[in-house]
Amino acid sequence: MNMTSLTGDTNMMNFEKKADITGKEKIVIGIRLRNLRIALIASIIPMLGLFMPVTSKSVGGRSYVEIVGQLRLSGGAGFILYLWGAVFICAQILMAIITNIRPDKKLGFSWLIxxxxxxxxxSIELFASKLIFDAAGILNGKFLVQDFGIVYWISLIAAYVALANVMKGMRIHTGYIILVILSIIWLFxxxxxxLTAFRGEGGYYVGYFFPKNLTFDNFIKLLSPGSIIPFRKWWVNTFIVAVCTCLLSTMIxxxxxxxxxxxxxxxRKTLMKFMLIIGMFPGFMSMIAVYNILKGIGLSQTLAALVIVSAAGSAMGYYICKGFFDTIPKSLDEAATIDGATRWQTFIKITIPLSKPIIIYTILTSFLGPWTDYIFPSMVLGDKQESYTVAVGLKWLTDFQRIDSYYTQFAAGALMVSIPIVILFIVLQRFYVEGLSGSVKG
Known part of the structure; x- marks a missing residue:
């Protein structure tokens, strides 16, 4: 019995350390060697790209190493970002070689990180390079994304290929790490x-990421009674429109x-299909016609126009809420009718208490729409600044004539606008998810 067990263990170890005679993928202690070799090849490409031009000749083709050297003189976040990239490219190729020579899970996970x-x-370099290069003045003329050379694009693709194959080699689902990377890019x-909202230095762009001086002056300038920017009025306007629209839309x-x-x-079914199709069309298709109607009845440049238009079209979004109501047994309605309840009493005393998740979902979506809307208010309100909502007002601060003077105040305003939304989602997230999950059961 012991000899048989020992023989079985030996065969299992041989299977893990050697290729299967049937030609199956080679595995070493749960590691796919084939994917690690592909990742090694993909890691070599960015390493070679360090010494080749990553910008086109039209802006004076510079290699990665040259860019790091020139950014070192100007300092700031640009130098740190590109130095970070160069260091990790070198570290990645080193870990790739070591892991392929001596396959090990700990080494593999270090390589993965x-x-x-x-x-x-x-990936961040793709979005930040224009600001970095233009501020440092290391290229011939202004830089655009199209001025990246073929070497950069190949290195970018190779980096993702290497990451995906390292994950496959370590038997980790590729989607998780991709989501993490995209989240970092989106959060940047x-x-x-x-950081700009708390920055003490003015101006639209500075050559560093972290502010040299942190201050609350940008918030004070927005909220002080004598401020040139009527932000408090904009905030109140937005709150009134959002709350009124939310109440009317939720009831409808x-x-x-x-x-x-x-x-x-x-x-009934024809009406439902018609409403569903109409609701799929973007609102701006009828925007000109709606504006002419509002102007004809004297409601242009008023907050009432925003509330009326938003609430009037809210019924087209019935589908999710109806799906939730379909999950509530009709036997409850029948029992209430037998007990003498009217349709209205059944709706108020039975259906509504059972529909808390979908009501919260409806309230949230009805509130967030007008709170963040820019296109329709900008057309309806025109140049009537005292009626601006926050979205229109903040966009006004970023016009060409004002962006350099008011950009830090714009950032402070954007931060203050987002705080109520974040709080609402944190407090009501559970009901929001329950509302969506319940709506698909019908």
């Missing part, structure tokens, strides 16, 4: 706005959804 950081650095502009959506869910009448 370095590869992820390298991919993040190269948000972090920039937050709940009433429409309940009616379509519980009653049967001629043309």
């Amino acid at each position: 370095i590869s992820a950081l390298n991919t993040v650095a190269i 502009p948000i972090l920039w706005i937050v 959506i709940l009433a429409t959804s309940y009616t379509l869910s519980r009653t049967r009448f001629a043309g």
Whole structure:
């Protein structure tokens, strides 16, 4: 028995350390060697790219090493970003060689972390290089993304290929790390706005990432009574429009959804399909016609126009709420009817208490729409500054004539606008998810 067990263990070890005679993928202690070799080849490409021009000849083709050397003289976040990229490219190729020579899970995960950081650095360079190069003045003329040479694009693709194959080699689902990388890329502009909101130095762009002086002056300038920027008025306007629209839209959506869910009448399905199709069309298709109607009845450049238009079209979004109502047993309605309840009493005392998740979802979506809307308010309100909503007002601060003077105040305003939304989602997130999950059961 012991000899048989020992023989079985030996065969298993041989299977793990050697290729299967059937030609299956070679595996070493749970590591796919084939993917690690592909990742090694992909890691070599960015290493070679360090010494080749990553910018086109039209802007004076510079290699990665030359860019790092020139940015070192100007300092700032640009130098740190490009130095970070160069260091991780070198570290990645080193870990790739070591891991392929001596396959090991700890080495593999170290390589994975370095590869992820390298991919993040190269990806951020795609978005940040224009600001970095233009501020440092190391190229011939202004830089555009199209001025990246073929070497940069090949290195970018190779970085993602290397990362994906390292993950496959370590038996990790590729999607997780890609989501993390994309999240970092998406969060980078948000972090920039937050830091800019507290930046003491004025101007649209500075050659460093972290502010030299942190201050609350940008918030004070926006909120002080004697401020040139009527931000408090804009915020109140936005709050009024959002709350009024939220209340009206929620009532309309709940009433429409309940009616379509519980009653049967001629043309019901046709009406539902028609409303669903109409709701799929973007709102700006009818924007000119709606504006002419508002102007004809004397409601242009008023907050009431924003509330009326937003609430009037809210019924088209009945579908999710109706799906939730469909999950509530009709036997409850029948029992209430037998007990003498009217349709209205059944709706208020039975359906509404059971529909808390979808009501929260409807309130959130109805509030966020007008809170963040820019296109329609900018057309309706025109140049009437005292009626501006926050979105229109902040855009006004970033016009060509004002952006350099008011950019830090714009960042502070953007941060203050986002705070109520973040708080709402944190507090009501559970109900929001329950509302969406319940809506698909019907």
